[in-house]
Amino acid sequence: MSTPTLEVAHGGVPEGKEDIYAKEPVLSARKLVITFGRVVGLDGVDLDLYPGEVLAVIGDNGAGKSTLIKCLTGAYVADSGVITLNGQPVHFKKPQDAREAGIETVYQQLAVIPALDIASNLYLAREERRRGPLGSVLRMLDKKGMEKRAGQSVQDLGIQTIQNMSQAVETLSGGQRQAVAVARAAAFGSKVVVLDEPTAALGVKESGMVLDMVKQLRDRGLSVILISHNMPHVWEVADRIHIQRLGGRAGVVTPQTHDMGEGVAIMTGAKRLEGSS
Amino acid sequence: MSTEVTSAAAEFARRQQSPLQRVQHQLHGRPWLSPLFLLLVAFVAFFIGSATFLTASSMGILLQQTAVVAALAVGQTIVILTAGIDLSVGAVMVLSMMVMATLAKDGGMPGILALAVGVLLATAAGALNGLLVTRINLPPFIVTLGTLSVFTAIALLYSGGESIQADHLPRLLNFLGEGFGIGDFRLTWGIIVVILIYAVMGFVLSQTAWGRYVYAVGDDPESARLSGVPSKRILLAVYTVAGLIYGIAAWILIGRAGAATPNAFPDANLASITAVVIGGTSLFGGRGRLVGTLIGALIVQTLQFGLSQMGVDQQWRVLATGILVIVAVAVDQWIRKVKA
Numbered sequence: 001m002s003t004p005t006l007e008v009a010h011g012g013v014p015e016g017k018e019d020i021y022a023k024e025p026v027l028s029a030r031k032l033v034i035t036f037g038r039v040v041g042l043d044g045v046d047l048d049l050y051p052g053e054v055l056a057v058i059g060d061n062g063a064g065k066s067t068l069i070k071c072l073t074g075a076y077v078a079d080s081g082v083i084t085l086n087g088q089p090v091h092f093k094k095p096q097d098a099r100e101a102g103i104e105t106v107y108q109q110l111a112v113i114p115a116l117d118i119a120s121n122l123y124l125a126r127e128e129r130r131r132g133p134l135g136s137v138l139r140m141l142d143k144k145g146m147e148k149r150a151g152q153s154v155q156d157l158g159i160q161t162i163q164n165m166s167q168a169v170e171t172l173s174g175g176q177r178q179a180v181a182v183a184r185a186a187a188f189g190s191k192v193v194v195l196d197e198p199t200a201a202l203g204v205k206e207s208g209m210v211l212d213m214v215k216q217l218r219d220r221g222l223s224v225i226l227i228s229h230n231m232p233h234v235w236e237v238a239d240r241i242h243i244q245r246l247g248g249r250a251g252v253v254t255p256q257t258h259d260m261g262e263g264v265a266i267m268t269g270a271k272r273l274e275g276s277s
Numbered sequence: 278m279s280t281e282v283t284s285a286a287a288e289f290a291r292r293q294q295s296p297l298q299r300v301q302h303q304l305h306g307r308p309w310l311s312p313l314f315l316l317l318v319a320f321v322a323f324f325i326g327s328a329t330f331l332t333a334s335s336m337g338i339l340l341q342q343t344a345v346v347a348a349l350a351v352g353q354t355i356v357i358l359t360a361g362i363d364l365s366v367g368a369v370m371v372l373s374m375m376v377m378a379t380l381a382k383d384g385g386m387p388g389i390l391a392l393a394v395g396v397l398l399a400t401a402a403g404a405l406n407g408l409l410v411t412r413i414n415l416p417p418f419i420v421t422l423g424t425l426s427v428f429t430a431i432a433l434l435y436s437g438g439e440s441i442q443a444d445h446l447p448r449l450l451n452f453l454g455e456g457f458g459i460g461d462f463r464l465t466w467g468i469i470v471v472i473l474i475y476a477v478m479g480f481v482l483s484q485t486a487w488g489r490y491v492y493a494v495g496d497d498p499e500s501a502r503l504s505g506v507p508s509k510r511i512l513l514a515v516y517t518v519a520g521l522i523y524g525i526a527a528w529i530l531i532g533r534a535g536a537a538t539p540n541a542f543p544d545a546n547l548a549s550i551t552a553v554v555i556g557g558t559s560l561f562g563g564r565g566r567l568v569g570t571l572i573g574a575l576i577v578q579t580l581q582f583g584l585s586q587m588g589v590d591q592q593w594r595v596l597a598t599g600i601l602v603i604v605a606v607a608v609d610q611w612i613r614k615v616k617a
Binding site: 096125141 | 480484485486487489490492493496497499500501502503504505506507563564
């Protein structure tokens with residue numbers, strides 16, 4: 001091959017965090033394949049996510065970033081391959097399965113319902129009922145309680161700009177909507193939070209807010225998968241960077257061992273990581 | 278640092294709103310206000326135009342006339358909230374009605390059993406619509422356009438095209454046409470059943486998780502699915518419950534009409550859709566209130582009833598309803614364009 005190669009960094013370990021990577025990965029995928037008719041979405045991808053790390057997934061358009069995380073979170077079902085959570089094989093048939101296993105996802109399209117208010121969105125498909133017969137027999141929702149706890153979740157993330165939980169989501173700005181979606185994931189994710197392009201449509205200030213939230217999630221001990229096109233954002237928050245290319249994994253680097261230029265070079269195929277498949 | 282910085286936007290926020298803009302704002306928050314206002318206008322107009330309109334007996338008749346449409350419109354509302362449409366409303370009701378009446382008269386079935394079979398059949402018909410929408414992924418418009426013809430044909434074939442008069446039927450089937458008078462104001466059991474349907478469905482839509490899912494599926498089906506809402510199950514349930522309500526409407530109609538007729542209430546589809554739309558529920562799904570539908574049904578019937586009391590021809594009444602629908606949707610669009 002004439003492609004220039006970089007030094008081996010397959011599964012590279014960030015300095016000072018060696019203890020994390022001595023543990024077993026919280027989420028692993030091996031040889032995931034998914035096809036859509038004749039189009040190959042994923043061509044045998046491996047992925048490892050360790051407890052308490054931010055793993056960024058980068059790649060060109062069509063490299064299979066979103067497809068990969070959709071397979072990991074139950075939105076798609078892979079044709080073949082193995083996914084393990086804490087070492088146990090899992091088979092997610094729908095997003096709900098992944099959520100029940102402790103994997104929360106913030107999709108690029110956010111998956112919020114514009115006409116519903118913030119509290120309703122935070123608790124969508126996880127509604128809490130009133131105590132007593134009102135809840136058990138009449139199945140009445142505990143609207144006040146959910147509103148209160150939604151406010152707490154939003155506050156926990158340090159989001160100051162959202163005050164009124166009974167505000168419809170359609171009245172919020174892009175950054176605020178993102179914050180609602182992240183707050184939902186943070187409130188319910190017990191193991192893994194996946195964020196698909198969380199800063200794509202945001203301004204500088206709002207992006208900064210979202211990146212702070214990402215760091216907070218990690219500080220709480222959650223593992224985060226961050227899909228992004230924005231290299232400065234990735235290099236700012238990621239512990240390791242999974243580079244996706246042509247439906248496969250081109251390699252894994254760390255912000256310490258490789259700079260953005262090298263990352264982009266691997267992503268586009270201008271350079272190859274030595275030792276990668 | 279000064280906190281007294283006046284940005285252009287803050288300046289804009291403090292602008293003087295015209296009275297029209299203020300009205301628009303109020304309507305945006307409470308979309309059922311405009312149909313309520315319309316209903317009041319109609320009442321005032323007919324009160325002036327007809328001496329017999331605003332009397333106890335007339336009001337009783339108005340409510341009785343509204344009962345069937347109002348019941349059907351509940352089913353239509355939940356279907357439209359999911360961004361669907363049900364064109365088989367009238368066909369399901371008529372099929373259910375003819376089965377109830379024929380089983381009771383020719384089959385000699387006890388009233389309660391005939392009623393149960395009829396209502397169950399309507400529920401199954403609704404479930405069939407739901408299955409076609411969710412399993413075969415056909416657009417609701419196409420599905421219900423097809424089942425409209427299918428159910429109408431079955432109703433005609435089954436009944437042989439013959440009407441069955443009330444005196445051939447057990448009392449239970451006619452029961453909802455009975456009632457009691459409060460002075461000149463006559464309240465039928467059918468009206469009370471309709472009020473109950475609204476109360477139950479209103480509670481379900483606003484107070485339960487299922488109700489929230491109906492709105493979520495209608496507003497953004499993909500987001501709802503990704504959030505973990507069982508979209509297909511909700512859709513199937515919505516069409517099934519709608520069928521159940523059409524079955525109950527069939528029972529109300531027998532009592533109201535004093536007969537089971539295969540060509541009864543030919544404009545049930547349009548009347549129910551009109552009531553929902555005038556009531557402020559969006560045809561695009563996800564937005565609307567059941568109370569709006571009740572007001573919408575009352576508006577449609579008030580217009581019909583008031584104009585007929587004033588001696589206006591049927592054709593003109595149809596024309597007026599048509600204009601009303603267009604005005605209602607135009608107002609809805611205007612309300613949506615509200616500025617912050």
